[in-house]
Amino acid sequence: MATLDRRVALVTGGSRGLGRAVVLELARRGAHVVINYRRREQEARDTLEQLRSDGGEGSVYRADVTDPQQVQRMFQDVFERHRRLDILVNNAGILRDAYFLLMSASDWWEVLDVDLNGVFHCSKAAVRIMAGHRSGVIINIGSGLVAQLGQVNHNAAKLGLVGFSRALAREVGPKGIRVMHVAPGFFKTEMSETLNKSLIDATYQLTPLERWGAPPELAALVGFLASDDARCFSGQTIAIDGGRGAVEAEYGL
Amino acid sequence: MSGDLSDDTDVQAVLIHGAGTSLGLAVGREFVRRGMTVALYDAARPARTAAIARELSAEGSVLDLSELPLDEGDVELNLAGIAGRCGRLDALVNLFVPNGENGVADLQSYALKLYQRDLAAAAIIALYNNNGMIVNQFLLASSFADTELGHCVAAARGAIAGMTRTLCVRHARLGVRVNGLLVGLLDAPEIKVLASERVLASTTPLRRWAEPVDVAKCLAFLVLDSGYITGQLWVMDGGLTAGGNGP
Numbered sequence: 001m002a003t004l005d006r007r008v009a010l011v012t013g014g015s016r017g018l019g020r021a022v023v024l025e026l027a028r029r030g031a032h033v034v035i036n037y038r039r040r041e042q043e044a045r046d047t048l049e050q051l052r053s054d055g056g057e058g059s060v061y062r063a064d065v066t067d068p069q070q071v072q073r074m075f076q077d078v079f080e081r082h083r084r085l086d087i088l089v090n091n092a093g094i095l096r097d098a099y100f101l102l103m104s105a106s107d108w109w110e111v112l113d114v115d116l117n118g119v120f121h122c123s124k125a126a127v128r129i130m131a132g133h134r135s136g137v138i139i140n141i142g143s144g145l146v147a148q149l150g151q152v153n154h155n156a157a158k159l160g161l162v163g164f165s166r167a168l169a170r171e172v173g174p175k176g177i178r179v180m181h182v183a184p185g186f187f188k189t190e191m192s193e194t195l196n197k198s199l200i201d202a203t204y205q206l207t208p209l210e211r212w213g214a215p216p217e218l219a220a221l222v223g224f225l226a227s228d229d230a231r232c233f234s235g236q237t238i239a240i241d242g243g244r245g246a247v248e249a250e251y252g253l
Numbered sequence: 254m255s256g257d258l259s260d261d262t263d264v265q266a267v268l269i270h271g272a273g274t275s276l277g278l279a280v281g282r283e284f285v286r287r288g289m290t291v292a293l294y295d296a297a298r299p300a301r302t303a304a305i306a307r308e309l310s311a312e313g314s315v316l317d318l319s320e321l322p323l324d325e326g327d328v329e330l331n332l333a334g335i336a337g338r339c340g341r342l343d344a345l346v347n348l349f350v351p352n353g354e355n356g357v358a359d360l361q362s363y364a365l366k367l368y369q370r371d372l373a374a375a376a377i378i379a380l381y382n383n384n385g386m387i388v389n390q391f392l393l394a395s396s397f398a399d400t401e402l403g404h405c406v407a408a409a410r411g412a413i414a415g416m417t418r419t420l421c422v423r424h425a426r427l428g429v430r431v432n433g434l435l436v437g438l439l440d441a442p443e444i445k446v447l448a449s450e451r452v453l454a455s456t457t458p459l460r461r462w463a464e465p466v467d468v469a470k471c472l473a474f475l476v477l478d479s480g481y482i483t484g485q486l487w488v489m490d491g492g493l494t495a496g497g498n499g500p
Contacts, residue, residue, distance in 0.1 A: 169495040173458025208425030213481035220478050229470035232463040235495020246418035246484025
Protein backbone atom coordinates (compact mmCIF):
# COMPACT_ATOMS: atom_id res chain seq x y z
CA MET A 1 0.00 0.00 0.00
CA ALA A 2 1.49 3.33 -1.06
CA THR A 3 1.93 5.79 1.78
CA LEU A 4 1.19 9.49 1.75
CA ASP A 5 4.28 10.45 3.74
CA ARG A 6 5.24 14.13 3.43
CA ARG A 7 2.05 14.85 1.45
CA VAL A 8 -0.19 17.76 2.41
CA ALA A 9 -3.95 17.29 2.15
CA LEU A 10 -6.95 19.56 2.65
CA VAL A 11 -10.43 18.13 3.29
CA THR A 12 -13.40 20.51 3.11
CA GLY A 13 -16.20 19.78 5.53
CA GLY A 14 -13.80 17.59 7.47
CA SER A 15 -15.26 18.05 10.94
CA ARG A 16 -17.63 15.07 10.97
CA GLY A 17 -19.26 12.28 8.99
CA LEU A 18 -17.59 11.04 5.82
CA GLY A 19 -15.19 14.00 5.87
CA ARG A 20 -13.90 13.03 9.30
CA ALA A 21 -13.33 9.42 8.19
CA VAL A 22 -11.40 10.67 5.14
CA VAL A 23 -9.29 13.00 7.31
CA LEU A 24 -8.34 10.15 9.63
CA GLU A 25 -7.48 7.78 6.77
CA LEU A 26 -5.25 10.28 4.95
CA ALA A 27 -3.46 11.05 8.21
CA ARG A 28 -3.08 7.34 8.97
CA ARG A 29 -1.30 6.99 5.63
CA GLY A 30 1.13 9.74 6.65
CA ALA A 31 -0.28 12.95 5.17
CA HIS A 32 -0.51 16.24 7.06
CA VAL A 33 -4.25 16.97 6.87
CA VAL A 34 -5.82 20.41 7.01
CA ILE A 35 -9.36 20.00 8.34
CA ASN A 36 -11.59 22.69 6.86
CA TYR A 37 -14.85 23.55 8.59
CA ARG A 38 -17.39 26.34 8.46
CA ARG A 39 -19.41 26.28 11.68
CA ARG A 40 -18.60 23.14 13.62
CA GLU A 41 -15.40 24.24 15.34
CA GLN A 42 -15.73 21.87 18.30
CA GLU A 43 -16.26 18.87 16.00
CA ALA A 44 -13.31 19.92 13.84
CA ARG A 45 -11.13 20.10 16.96
CA ASP A 46 -12.43 16.70 18.07
CA THR A 47 -11.41 15.29 14.69
CA LEU A 48 -7.95 16.84 15.05
CA GLU A 49 -7.66 15.40 18.55
CA GLN A 50 -8.53 11.93 17.27
CA LEU A 51 -6.09 12.31 14.36
CA ARG A 52 -3.28 13.23 16.78
CA SER A 53 -4.08 10.44 19.21
CA ASP A 54 -3.70 8.05 16.24
CA GLY A 55 -0.20 9.50 15.73
CA GLY A 56 -1.07 11.73 12.77
CA GLU A 57 -0.39 15.36 11.92
CA GLY A 58 -2.94 17.98 11.03
CA SER A 59 -4.52 21.34 11.68
CA VAL A 60 -7.95 22.96 11.51
CA TYR A 61 -8.94 25.89 9.31
CA ARG A 62 -12.20 27.80 9.35
CA ALA A 63 -13.44 28.98 5.94
CA ASP A 64 -16.74 29.10 4.08
CA VAL A 65 -16.16 27.36 0.73
CA THR A 66 -18.86 29.47 -0.92
CA ASP A 67 -16.84 32.66 -0.29
CA PRO A 68 -14.04 33.01 -2.86
CA GLN A 69 -12.05 35.39 -0.66
CA GLN A 70 -12.10 33.08 2.36
CA VAL A 71 -11.13 30.16 0.12
CA GLN A 72 -8.29 32.15 -1.41
CA ARG A 73 -6.94 33.08 2.02
CA MET A 74 -7.14 29.49 3.26
CA PHE A 75 -5.14 28.08 0.34
CA GLN A 76 -2.66 30.96 0.54
CA ASP A 77 -2.07 30.19 4.23
CA VAL A 78 -1.68 26.47 3.54
CA PHE A 79 0.86 27.24 0.82
CA GLU A 80 2.83 29.66 2.98
CA ARG A 81 3.05 27.11 5.76
CA HIS A 82 3.73 23.93 3.74
CA ARG A 83 4.94 25.24 0.34
CA ARG A 84 2.78 22.60 -1.38
CA LEU A 85 -0.63 20.93 -1.60
CA ASP A 86 -0.84 17.34 -2.81
CA ILE A 87 -4.42 16.33 -2.12
CA LEU A 88 -7.69 18.27 -2.11
CA VAL A 89 -10.84 16.42 -1.07
CA ASN A 90 -13.93 18.47 -1.89
CA ASN A 91 -16.28 16.93 0.63
CA ALA A 92 -18.37 19.82 1.98
CA GLY A 93 -22.05 19.39 1.22
CA ILE A 94 -25.46 20.29 2.58
CA LEU A 95 -29.01 18.99 2.20
CA ARG A 96 -32.14 21.13 1.75
CA ASP A 97 -34.59 18.40 0.73
CA ALA A 98 -38.07 19.36 -0.45
CA TYR A 99 -40.49 18.11 -3.07
CA PHE A 100 -40.01 20.10 -6.23
CA LEU A 101 -43.05 22.36 -6.06
CA LEU A 102 -42.30 23.09 -2.40
CA MET A 103 -38.60 23.76 -2.99
CA SER A 104 -37.77 27.41 -2.50
CA ALA A 105 -35.26 29.24 -4.64
CA SER A 106 -32.98 29.52 -1.63
CA ASP A 107 -33.18 25.71 -1.08
CA TRP A 108 -31.94 25.41 -4.64
CA TRP A 109 -29.24 28.06 -4.50
CA GLU A 110 -27.81 27.18 -1.12
CA VAL A 111 -27.20 23.58 -2.16
CA LEU A 112 -25.63 24.56 -5.48
CA ASP A 113 -23.52 27.17 -3.74
CA VAL A 114 -21.88 24.71 -1.35
CA ASP A 115 -21.88 21.53 -3.48
CA LEU A 116 -20.84 23.05 -6.81
CA ASN A 117 -19.60 26.63 -6.43
CA GLY A 118 -17.52 25.61 -3.42
CA VAL A 119 -15.83 22.90 -5.49
CA PHE A 120 -15.05 25.47 -8.19
CA HIS A 121 -13.47 27.95 -5.76
CA CYS A 122 -11.42 25.35 -3.89
CA SER A 123 -10.25 23.47 -6.99
CA LYS A 124 -9.11 26.67 -8.66
CA ALA A 125 -7.05 27.69 -5.64
CA ALA A 126 -5.63 24.16 -5.37
CA VAL A 127 -4.69 23.86 -9.05
CA ARG A 128 -2.69 27.09 -8.78
CA ILE A 129 -0.52 25.47 -6.10
CA MET A 130 -0.42 21.95 -7.59
CA ALA A 131 0.59 23.19 -11.04
CA GLY A 132 3.62 24.82 -9.38
CA HIS A 133 5.01 21.45 -8.29
CA ARG A 134 3.39 19.60 -11.20
CA SER A 135 1.59 16.98 -9.11
CA GLY A 136 -1.62 16.65 -7.15
CA VAL A 137 -4.94 14.90 -6.79
CA ILE A 138 -8.39 16.45 -6.49
CA ILE A 139 -11.11 14.11 -5.26
CA ASN A 140 -14.69 15.34 -5.42
CA ILE A 141 -17.11 13.57 -3.13
CA GLY A 142 -20.51 13.56 -4.77
CA SER A 143 -23.33 11.29 -3.81
CA GLY A 144 -25.11 8.26 -5.18
CA LEU A 145 -25.96 8.59 -8.85
CA VAL A 146 -29.46 7.26 -8.25
CA ALA A 147 -32.04 10.06 -8.18
CA GLN A 148 -33.95 10.47 -4.93
CA LEU A 149 -37.32 12.12 -4.36
CA GLY A 150 -37.09 15.61 -2.91
CA GLN A 151 -33.50 16.12 -3.98
CA VAL A 152 -33.65 17.96 -7.30
CA ASN A 153 -31.14 20.49 -5.93
CA HIS A 154 -28.81 17.85 -4.50
CA ASN A 155 -28.88 15.63 -7.61
CA ALA A 156 -28.29 18.55 -9.95
CA ALA A 157 -25.29 19.67 -7.96
CA LYS A 158 -23.78 16.24 -7.48
CA LEU A 159 -24.18 15.19 -11.11
CA GLY A 160 -22.66 18.53 -12.01
CA LEU A 161 -19.54 17.16 -10.37
CA VAL A 162 -19.39 14.36 -12.98
CA GLY A 163 -18.94 16.88 -15.77
CA PHE A 164 -16.75 19.15 -13.67
CA SER A 165 -14.38 16.29 -12.86
CA ARG A 166 -14.17 15.03 -16.45
CA ALA A 167 -13.50 18.41 -17.98
CA LEU A 168 -11.00 19.47 -15.34
CA ALA A 169 -9.19 16.13 -15.65
CA ARG A 170 -8.58 16.77 -19.35
CA GLU A 171 -7.37 20.27 -18.72
CA VAL A 172 -5.00 19.69 -15.80
CA GLY A 173 -3.77 16.16 -16.63
CA PRO A 174 -0.76 17.49 -18.54
CA LYS A 175 0.20 19.45 -15.40
CA GLY A 176 0.43 16.16 -13.49
CA ILE A 177 -2.84 16.71 -11.64
CA ARG A 178 -5.48 13.97 -11.38
CA VAL A 179 -9.17 14.62 -10.78
CA MET A 180 -11.55 11.94 -9.54
CA HIS A 181 -15.20 11.89 -8.59
CA VAL A 182 -16.38 9.50 -5.89
CA ALA A 183 -20.12 8.82 -5.69
CA PRO A 184 -21.12 7.30 -2.36
CA GLY A 185 -24.47 5.61 -1.91
CA PHE A 186 -26.01 5.49 1.55
CA PHE A 187 -23.59 5.79 4.43
CA LYS A 188 -24.30 5.94 8.11
CA THR A 189 -23.44 9.53 9.08
CA GLU A 190 -24.96 12.38 11.06
CA MET A 191 -26.35 13.87 7.81
CA SER A 192 -28.04 10.66 6.61
CA GLU A 193 -29.84 10.30 9.94
CA THR A 194 -32.12 13.16 8.92
CA LEU A 195 -33.67 10.90 6.23
CA ASN A 196 -37.08 9.45 6.97
CA LYS A 197 -37.54 5.80 7.89
CA SER A 198 -39.50 4.67 4.84
CA LEU A 199 -36.71 5.94 2.61
CA ILE A 200 -34.13 4.09 4.69
CA ASP A 201 -36.09 0.82 4.42
CA ALA A 202 -36.43 1.28 0.67
CA THR A 203 -32.67 1.66 0.32
CA TYR A 204 -32.06 -1.72 1.92
CA GLN A 205 -34.44 -3.44 -0.49
CA LEU A 206 -32.74 -1.93 -3.53
CA THR A 207 -29.14 -2.36 -2.44
CA PRO A 208 -27.65 -5.74 -3.38
CA LEU A 209 -25.40 -5.81 -0.31
CA GLU A 210 -28.48 -5.03 1.84
CA ARG A 211 -26.67 -2.63 4.12
CA TRP A 212 -25.39 0.93 4.24
CA GLY A 213 -21.72 1.67 3.88
CA ALA A 214 -19.47 2.46 6.83
CA PRO A 215 -17.46 5.72 6.59
CA PRO A 216 -14.08 3.91 6.87
CA GLU A 217 -14.96 2.02 3.65
CA LEU A 218 -15.33 5.29 1.76
CA ALA A 219 -12.16 6.60 3.40
CA ALA A 220 -10.21 3.54 2.20
CA LEU A 221 -11.29 4.28 -1.38
CA VAL A 222 -10.27 7.93 -1.10
CA GLY A 223 -6.95 6.88 0.42
CA PHE A 224 -6.30 4.57 -2.54
CA LEU A 225 -7.28 7.17 -5.13
CA ALA A 226 -5.12 9.82 -3.45
CA SER A 227 -2.05 7.56 -3.52
CA ASP A 228 0.40 6.77 -6.30
CA ASP A 229 -1.19 3.30 -6.52
CA ALA A 230 -3.94 5.04 -8.52
CA ARG A 231 -1.64 7.14 -10.71
CA CYS A 232 -3.39 6.04 -13.93
CA PHE A 233 -6.90 7.06 -12.86
CA SER A 234 -8.30 10.45 -13.79
CA GLY A 235 -11.60 11.90 -14.94
CA GLN A 236 -13.60 8.93 -13.74
CA THR A 237 -16.60 8.62 -11.47
CA ILE A 238 -16.32 5.78 -8.97
CA ALA A 239 -19.47 4.72 -7.17
CA ILE A 240 -19.30 3.08 -3.76
CA ASP A 241 -22.88 2.13 -3.17
CA GLY A 242 -23.27 -1.57 -2.36
CA GLY A 243 -24.36 -2.20 -5.96
CA ARG A 244 -27.34 0.21 -5.87
CA GLY A 245 -26.29 1.98 -9.08
CA ALA A 246 -25.77 -1.32 -10.92
CA VAL A 247 -29.37 -2.30 -10.14
CA GLU A 248 -30.66 0.93 -11.62
CA ALA A 249 -28.36 0.73 -14.65
CA GLU A 250 -29.52 -2.75 -15.68
CA TYR A 251 -33.01 -3.07 -14.22
CA GLY A 252 -34.22 0.53 -13.97
CA LEU A 253 -35.29 0.01 -10.37
CA MET B 254 -29.31 -0.16 11.00
CA SER B 255 -26.88 -2.54 9.41
CA GLY B 256 -23.83 -0.39 8.81
CA ASP B 257 -21.57 -3.07 10.17
CA LEU B 258 -18.86 -4.82 8.25
CA SER B 259 -19.02 -8.56 7.81
CA ASP B 260 -16.71 -10.40 10.15
CA ASP B 261 -15.44 -13.29 8.03
CA THR B 262 -13.82 -11.17 5.34
CA ASP B 263 -10.18 -12.15 5.54
CA VAL B 264 -9.05 -12.71 1.97
CA GLN B 265 -6.42 -15.44 1.94
CA ALA B 266 -6.52 -17.31 -1.38
CA VAL B 267 -6.95 -15.88 -4.88
CA LEU B 268 -7.22 -17.62 -8.24
CA ILE B 269 -5.75 -15.67 -11.16
CA HIS B 270 -7.21 -16.84 -14.47
CA GLY B 271 -5.25 -15.86 -17.56
CA ALA B 272 -2.05 -15.59 -15.53
CA GLY B 273 0.50 -16.43 -18.23
CA THR B 274 1.33 -12.86 -19.26
CA SER B 275 3.26 -9.83 -18.02
CA LEU B 276 -0.01 -8.80 -16.38
CA GLY B 277 -0.25 -12.16 -14.59
CA LEU B 278 3.29 -11.79 -13.30
CA ALA B 279 2.67 -8.31 -11.87
CA VAL B 280 -0.70 -9.20 -10.34
CA GLY B 281 0.58 -12.48 -8.90
CA ARG B 282 3.56 -10.69 -7.37
CA GLU B 283 1.37 -8.05 -5.73
CA PHE B 284 -0.89 -10.65 -4.10
CA VAL B 285 2.05 -12.78 -3.00
CA ARG B 286 3.64 -9.74 -1.36
CA ARG B 287 0.43 -9.12 0.52
CA GLY B 288 0.70 -12.58 2.01
CA MET B 289 -1.95 -14.39 0.00
CA THR B 290 -1.95 -17.89 -1.41
CA VAL B 291 -1.95 -17.35 -5.18
CA ALA B 292 -3.17 -19.96 -7.68
CA LEU B 293 -2.16 -19.29 -11.28
CA TYR B 294 -4.16 -20.66 -14.19
CA ASP B 295 -3.69 -20.26 -17.93
CA ALA B 296 -4.41 -23.33 -20.06
CA ALA B 297 -3.56 -21.38 -23.24
CA ARG B 298 -0.10 -20.34 -22.01
CA PRO B 299 1.12 -23.17 -19.75
CA ALA B 300 4.85 -22.71 -20.26
CA ARG B 301 4.82 -19.00 -19.39
CA THR B 302 2.54 -19.67 -16.42
CA ALA B 303 4.92 -22.32 -15.10
CA ALA B 304 7.83 -19.89 -15.44
CA ILE B 305 5.91 -17.20 -13.56
CA ALA B 306 5.03 -19.68 -10.81
CA ARG B 307 8.72 -20.60 -10.45
CA GLU B 308 9.71 -16.95 -10.29
CA LEU B 309 7.10 -16.06 -7.67
CA SER B 310 7.44 -19.17 -5.53
CA ALA B 311 10.63 -17.71 -4.08
CA GLU B 312 8.51 -14.90 -2.61
CA GLY B 313 5.56 -16.80 -1.16
CA SER B 314 2.85 -19.38 -1.59
CA VAL B 315 2.18 -19.93 -5.31
CA LEU B 316 0.52 -22.83 -7.13
CA ASP B 317 0.41 -23.38 -10.90
CA LEU B 318 -2.84 -25.24 -11.54
CA SER B 319 -2.94 -24.92 -15.34
CA GLU B 320 -2.90 -28.68 -15.80
CA LEU B 321 -6.30 -29.01 -14.10
CA PRO B 322 -9.54 -28.69 -16.10
CA LEU B 323 -11.42 -25.44 -15.44
CA ASP B 324 -13.48 -23.98 -18.27
CA GLU B 325 -14.65 -27.27 -19.80
CA GLY B 326 -17.31 -29.61 -18.38
CA ASP B 327 -18.61 -28.95 -14.87
CA VAL B 328 -16.96 -25.61 -14.11
CA GLU B 329 -18.23 -25.50 -10.52
CA LEU B 330 -16.81 -28.93 -9.79
CA ASN B 331 -13.51 -27.93 -11.39
CA LEU B 332 -13.37 -24.78 -9.25
CA ALA B 333 -14.14 -26.82 -6.15
CA GLY B 334 -11.10 -28.92 -7.01
CA ILE B 335 -8.96 -25.80 -7.35
CA ALA B 336 -10.24 -24.48 -4.02
CA GLY B 337 -9.33 -27.84 -2.51
CA ARG B 338 -5.78 -27.54 -3.79
CA CYS B 339 -5.50 -24.01 -2.31
CA GLY B 340 -7.13 -24.99 0.96
CA ARG B 341 -9.87 -22.36 0.30
CA LEU B 342 -10.87 -19.71 -2.25
CA ASP B 343 -11.75 -16.09 -1.41
CA ALA B 344 -11.34 -14.30 -4.71
CA LEU B 345 -11.19 -14.84 -8.46
CA VAL B 346 -9.38 -12.43 -10.75
CA ASN B 347 -9.95 -12.84 -14.49
CA LEU B 348 -7.12 -11.24 -16.45
CA PHE B 349 -7.33 -10.56 -20.15
CA VAL B 350 -4.54 -9.95 -22.63
CA PRO B 351 -5.21 -10.96 -26.26
CA ASN B 352 -3.45 -14.15 -27.21
CA GLY B 353 -1.38 -13.31 -30.27
CA GLU B 354 -2.97 -14.04 -33.63
CA ASN B 355 -5.74 -16.07 -31.99
CA GLY B 356 -7.06 -12.93 -30.33
CA VAL B 357 -10.21 -12.55 -32.41
CA ALA B 358 -11.14 -16.25 -32.30
CA ASP B 359 -10.62 -16.37 -28.52
CA LEU B 360 -12.78 -13.30 -28.03
CA GLN B 361 -15.82 -14.85 -29.67
CA SER B 362 -16.24 -17.22 -26.76
CA TYR B 363 -14.52 -15.15 -24.07
CA ALA B 364 -17.54 -13.44 -22.51
CA LEU B 365 -19.60 -16.65 -22.35
CA LYS B 366 -16.80 -18.58 -20.66
CA LEU B 367 -16.26 -15.67 -18.28
CA TYR B 368 -19.94 -15.72 -17.38
CA GLN B 369 -19.94 -19.45 -16.67
CA ARG B 370 -16.75 -19.15 -14.61
CA ASP B 371 -18.02 -16.16 -12.56
CA LEU B 372 -21.32 -17.94 -11.95
CA ALA B 373 -19.58 -21.07 -10.67
CA ALA B 374 -16.93 -19.17 -8.72
CA ALA B 375 -19.47 -17.28 -6.60
CA ALA B 376 -20.87 -20.57 -5.30
CA ILE B 377 -17.42 -21.84 -4.37
CA ILE B 378 -16.13 -18.57 -2.86
CA ALA B 379 -19.30 -18.28 -0.76
CA LEU B 380 -18.27 -21.46 1.05
CA TYR B 381 -15.17 -19.76 2.40
CA ASN B 382 -15.87 -16.02 2.67
CA ASN B 383 -19.00 -13.92 3.24
CA ASN B 384 -17.55 -10.89 1.48
CA GLY B 385 -15.58 -12.56 -1.31
CA MET B 386 -14.64 -10.94 -4.59
CA ILE B 387 -14.57 -11.50 -8.30
CA VAL B 388 -12.84 -8.96 -10.56
CA ASN B 389 -13.13 -9.07 -14.33
CA GLN B 390 -10.22 -7.19 -15.84
CA PHE B 391 -10.67 -6.32 -19.49
CA LEU B 392 -9.53 -3.72 -22.01
CA LEU B 393 -11.00 -0.76 -23.80
CA ALA B 394 -10.50 -0.84 -27.55
CA SER B 395 -8.09 2.11 -27.31
CA SER B 396 -5.02 -0.03 -27.84
CA PHE B 397 -6.36 -1.62 -31.03
CA ALA B 398 -8.17 1.29 -32.63
CA ASP B 399 -10.21 0.59 -35.75
CA THR B 400 -9.14 -3.03 -36.28
CA GLU B 401 -11.00 -6.33 -36.18
CA LEU B 402 -9.43 -7.05 -32.82
CA GLY B 403 -10.50 -3.62 -31.58
CA HIS B 404 -14.11 -4.25 -32.60
CA CYS B 405 -14.16 -7.65 -30.90
CA VAL B 406 -12.64 -6.18 -27.75
CA ALA B 407 -15.36 -3.50 -27.72
CA ALA B 408 -18.13 -6.07 -28.18
CA ALA B 409 -16.81 -8.33 -25.43
CA ARG B 410 -16.28 -5.33 -23.17
CA GLY B 411 -19.95 -4.42 -23.56
CA ALA B 412 -20.98 -7.96 -22.63
CA ILE B 413 -18.67 -8.05 -19.63
CA ALA B 414 -19.82 -4.61 -18.43
CA GLY B 415 -23.47 -5.64 -18.48
CA MET B 416 -22.97 -9.01 -16.84
CA THR B 417 -20.77 -7.50 -14.11
CA ARG B 418 -23.70 -5.30 -13.13
CA THR B 419 -26.34 -8.03 -13.26
CA LEU B 420 -24.15 -10.65 -11.56
CA CYS B 421 -23.56 -8.23 -8.68
CA VAL B 422 -27.21 -8.60 -7.73
CA ARG B 423 -27.17 -12.40 -7.85
CA HIS B 424 -23.77 -12.73 -6.21
CA ALA B 425 -24.67 -10.33 -3.38
CA ARG B 426 -27.17 -12.90 -2.13
CA LEU B 427 -24.22 -15.27 -1.73
CA GLY B 428 -22.02 -12.65 -0.05
CA VAL B 429 -19.76 -12.28 -3.08
CA ARG B 430 -19.03 -8.97 -4.84
CA VAL B 431 -18.12 -8.56 -8.49
CA ASN B 432 -16.44 -5.63 -10.23
CA GLY B 433 -14.76 -4.85 -13.53
CA LEU B 434 -11.50 -3.08 -14.30
CA LEU B 435 -11.26 -1.78 -17.85
CA VAL B 436 -7.79 -0.73 -18.91
CA GLY B 437 -7.27 1.77 -21.72
CA LEU B 438 -3.77 2.00 -23.11
CA LEU B 439 -1.69 -0.76 -21.51
CA ASP B 440 2.08 -0.65 -21.68
CA ALA B 441 2.64 -4.41 -21.81
CA PRO B 442 4.83 -6.27 -24.31
CA GLU B 443 1.96 -8.53 -25.46
CA ILE B 444 -0.19 -5.51 -26.32
CA LYS B 445 2.58 -3.62 -28.07
CA VAL B 446 3.03 -6.51 -30.46
CA LEU B 447 -0.66 -6.35 -31.37
CA ALA B 448 -1.19 -2.59 -31.43
CA SER B 449 -0.84 -1.26 -34.93
CA GLU B 450 0.49 2.13 -35.92
CA ARG B 451 -3.17 3.03 -36.40
CA VAL B 452 -3.62 3.47 -32.67
CA LEU B 453 -5.64 6.65 -32.48
CA ALA B 454 -4.76 7.69 -29.00
CA SER B 455 -1.06 8.30 -28.92
CA THR B 456 -1.26 10.23 -25.68
CA THR B 457 -3.46 10.70 -22.61
CA PRO B 458 -4.18 13.72 -20.36
CA LEU B 459 -1.79 12.27 -17.77
CA ARG B 460 0.79 11.54 -20.49
CA ARG B 461 1.00 7.99 -19.18
CA TRP B 462 -0.08 4.51 -20.25
CA ALA B 463 -1.00 2.00 -17.56
CA GLU B 464 1.69 -0.52 -16.70
CA PRO B 465 1.04 -4.03 -15.37
CA VAL B 466 2.02 -2.88 -11.88
CA ASP B 467 -0.76 -0.26 -11.94
CA VAL B 468 -3.31 -2.96 -12.74
CA ALA B 469 -1.84 -5.06 -9.93
CA LYS B 470 -2.11 -2.26 -7.33
CA CYS B 471 -5.70 -1.57 -8.31
CA LEU B 472 -6.74 -5.23 -8.21
CA ALA B 473 -5.15 -5.56 -4.78
CA PHE B 474 -7.25 -2.64 -3.55
CA LEU B 475 -10.42 -4.08 -5.05
CA VAL B 476 -9.85 -7.57 -3.65
CA LEU B 477 -8.54 -6.61 -0.22
CA ASP B 478 -9.91 -3.21 0.74
CA SER B 479 -13.07 -2.25 -1.17
CA GLY B 480 -15.80 -3.60 1.15
CA TYR B 481 -18.83 -1.64 -0.09
CA ILE B 482 -18.05 -1.59 -3.83
CA THR B 483 -19.85 -4.01 -6.14
CA GLY B 484 -21.25 -3.99 -9.68
CA GLN B 485 -18.81 -1.27 -10.71
CA LEU B 486 -16.70 -0.84 -13.82
CA TRP B 487 -13.54 1.11 -13.22
CA VAL B 488 -11.79 2.67 -16.18
CA MET B 489 -8.02 3.00 -15.85
CA ASP B 490 -6.88 5.03 -18.81
CA GLY B 491 -4.90 8.07 -17.71
CA GLY B 492 -7.93 10.28 -18.34
CA LEU B 493 -8.19 9.30 -22.01
CA THR B 494 -11.97 8.80 -22.04
CA ALA B 495 -12.68 11.46 -19.41
CA GLY B 496 -14.75 13.52 -21.79
CA GLY B 497 -16.41 10.60 -23.48
CA ASN B 498 -18.61 7.65 -22.78
CA GLY B 499 -18.53 5.47 -19.73
CA PRO B 500 -18.85 1.71 -19.98
